[in-house]
Amino acid sequence: MRFRNILSNVRVSQNLHFLLGNYRYDPLPSASCIRLLELVPSADRRVVQCSLRPFELQDAPPFQALSYTWGNPLTPISKPSAALKARRSHISGRIPERLPKEIEPSGGVRRHSIICDGQIIKVTSNLRDALHMLANSMTSQEVPMTPRYYWIDSLCMDQQNILERNAQVAKMADIFKAAKSVTVWLGKEDEFTKDALTTIRRISAIPEEDWSLTSYTSFYEPAFTRQRSRPNLSFHNWLGFIALINRPWFKRAWVVQEIALAKSASVICGSQSFAWEDLSKTLSFIRATKWYHHLRTEKLRHVAEIQKNPGIYKRVLQARLDVGIGPLYLDATRLKMSISGRLNTQGRNRKPPLRLLLDTHRFSKSTDPRDKIYAFLGLADKRMAPFRTQPNCLTPNYNLSVQEVYTEAARVLLTSSGSLSLLSHVQDHSQTQIRNLPSWVPDYSVALAPYPLRFRSPGIIKASKAPWKMNVFTMANGQLDVQGYRLDSVDQTSVLPNESPDPSASWASIVKLALSLEYPYPGLKKSERNPSRVEVLWRTLTTDTYNKTYPAPSHTGFLFIDYILNLQIRHRLTPWSSSDEFQPHHSPLSDSIYPEWRTLLQLEPIESPYNYRSYKQRLATVVESMFNGKYSPIGLAQLQHEFDQSGGTKRRLFKTRIGYLGTGPRSLRQDDEVWILNGGGAPFVLRRLPNGNYRLIGEAFVYGVMQGEVHGMGLPRRQIVIE
Known part of the structure; x- marks a missing residue:
């Protein structure tokens, strides 16, 4: 009673932790134990009181799991409205901002205090708000009575105990499967x-x-x-x-x-909720x-x-x-x-493989970069690669560095698949965040954009039909032994849209590359049809894919002609107008940075559907449709989408010395080499190092060599090392 009287008379202030002391975790009784947070109703709605109790997971009482973000939960551009702030001020519990900050291993800053078993635990602002929401829902007549027990990662795990953290993270999948339901806390409401x-x-x-x-x-x-x-x-x-x-x-x-x-899961945003x-x-x-x-x-x-x-x-x-x-x-x-939870016709569950989960959710973020691997282990099918042959691989271990975790993940994925397809998931070097990674190891801490070619269409990735012979011993030292064929070296590259203030500069450089192509195109057999320069261009820009179809249907080329028409109109009108008024005294763009579409179209063979005569006829039709109010470029939306997915500002067009046209990582440069690697699927751009080894720059699309044509070219097969 005396303790309660003290609490009721002491204002929640910066001295609270001196009265109660900081929380000390007791060791869990067994490896199969978890802690659950029991919320204790409090007369003072500003103060969160709770208790942490250990349970064997199989014997735990019904509980909910909380899903939330440790940091600021709002969209960066949003802010809680004044009305929302006022409405919640009476329950926010003005915990002093001058309390010592506690930086957690995952980067969250704990500024606010809650009372747990008579001691103080610091929590982040968003978790404090979530706890208030949970505590208030227990006494609210508008919300059904919720379970008293909750599993919340930052509280139920001793984050400072690495051994416990390793063990608890490894069983998080079992914890969420055992939970009665999951409450998703998106944070407070905002004006949107x-x-x-x-x-x-x-x-x-x-x-x-x-x-x-x-x-x-x-x-x-x-x-x-x-x-x-x-x-x-x-x-x-x-x-x-x-x-x-x-x-x-x-x-x-x-x-x-x-x-x-x-x-089941419910989503809560401030006072609003939905299933x-x-x-x-x-x-x-x-x-x-x-x-x-x-x-x-x-x-x-x-x-x-x-x-x-x-x-x-x-x-x-x-x-x-x-x-x-x-x-x-x-x-x-x-x-x-949810489907995998039910048995299929063969009586087996259908969980996704780890590789698919890592690829699909590459966009996701984690404060601790190691969690970009660990967060998906509990979802993966343990009967599939890599666990089928390496059952004890990739167990959570926060004693390992990020470099060690990512390199080990790449090693087990490569060896279990027996192919080099993982190399297509290495990000452009300008995006790499984790230092000292071998160039063949994906940096899972960053999103991958654009996605690999095989996501455009499975038919693209057949450049090599020979198997890869792995060397697991050199791989452990950060070196990847590969075999394959050196196709050519890069001769010219394009300007990307975000590399010049002039909107036409990128297209000018692209047309210049197309003009430098030889006709007929290299590598084609006499029996094969010779594509024109314009056709090679649009098929390369779209990675020869339209609406998931590979190779792209021929009508895509006619859409490209309409696309050129729209580009011509936009580029020609841009210098003649401003946001204020139409100003015809402006000078037109310099010819040096204006795309030479006319020259390119005039070089088209007479039988080409993209020759200059056909182009002028289409131009007349479009202009007439514009005057009649019947023309709409909305049909070009899909083609623009194909361009964006094929590269946009993320892939750079290039031409090789022999005359192949391709698109590859934005970091490629002149004299980089194009290789077809055994087991790699797509071609790759490599950069020779002073010691004779290579650095991986990224995958590439090269028109004319995507279906195993390299095996008939008589090129010598070589073995090289990628560092």
Whole structure:
């Protein structure tokens, strides 16, 4: 009673930790034990009181698991509204900001104090808010009574005890599978939450059988359209959804496991809540209709309605935000795992292999880079590679460095697959964050953009048909022995769009490369059709893929001609206008940086459908359609998408000395070498080192050598070392 009186009379202040002392974890009784957090109701809603109790996992009482982010949960451009701040000030518990900061191994800063078993535990701001939410829900009459026990990673694990951390992380999958449900805490509401929830509720109400009735372009139709399958949503509603889906929670590596293994999940944002199934239906709809192409602020800011009245979304429109593939893949993994929970016709579960999980969720982030591997171990099928032949590999061990964890992951994936396809997942060197990694080891701490060619179409990756002979001993020392054929060296490279202030400079350099091509194209047999320069160009720019079809259908070339027309109009008009008024006194662009499309088209053979005469006929048709108000370039959206997926600003066009045209990593440069490696699938760009070994620069698409043609060229087979 005396202790309670002291607490009731002491203002929560910077002296609280002197009264109670910092929390000390007792060792877990056994290796199969976990701790659960029991929330204790408190008369003072500003103070969170709780208790940590150990249980054998199999004997634990019903509990919920909390999924949240340690740091700031809001989209960087958002901020809680004044009304929301005022509404929560009475329960925020003004914990002093001058308390000593505790930096956790994962980087979270713990500034706020909670009372646990009569001692103080520091927590991050977002976890404090989540705990208040959980504690209040226990006494709220509007929310059903929730279990008293919770599993929360930063509290239920002694983060300072590396041995315990290793063991507990290894069983996190079992913990989330055992939880009665998972509560997703997205953080406090902001000014965009209302629009986001409106979008989720309306989209999730559309029957799945109606999704196919929603056209790709109907996204831009007025919201009041009577089309039954189209939701009655404004562009502001969609912007709110984009803001919500860009909250950091959706980018965390650990949430993939937390959501995929949940029996059920509810999502809470401030005082608002909805079932995960509603968000799942929304994401599935967006994926089925391909509306994620439109859900980009770079596109939406050009919509007349938004330009006229941006409302609260001025800062959102200035940021480069989109729905992206991350949330789509997150939900897709949960759906796959729910299927794997049921037996297939052979009586087996169908969990995804580790390699697929690492590839699919490469976009995700973790404060501790090692968790980009460890976060997916619990989801992977242990009967598949690499565990089938190396059952004890990749167990969580936070005593290892990031370099050691990533190199070991690459080694076991390479040796278990027996191929070099993993090399296609090495990021461009300009994006590498982890130092001292061998060039053949992917840096899993960074997203991979663009994705490897095999994600464009499986038909692309057949450049080599010979197997790779591995050397596990040199691999342990950071060296990768490979065999293959040196195709050629890089002679010329293009300018990327973000490397010049002039919008036409990139295309000018691309056309210059096409003009330097020989005709006929090298490496083709006499019996094969000779592609023209324009055809080689558009097939290379799209990596010869259109709408998942490889090789791209011929009509893609006619779309490319229309694309050139639109480029011509845009590039010619740009210097003649400004944001203020039309100014015809401006000088046109310098010819030195203007794409020589006319010269390229005039060099086309007479039988080519892309020759200059055909181009002029198409130009006349387009201009007439413009005057009649019937022309719309919306059909070029798919082609632009293909360009973006093939490279955009991430891959650089190049020409080799022999005359092959290709696209490769942006860091490639003149004199780099193009190799076809046994077991590699795609060609690779390598850079010779002074000691005679090589550095991997990245995978490449080279038109004319993607289907094993190298084996008929008579090139000598060589063995080299990649460091």
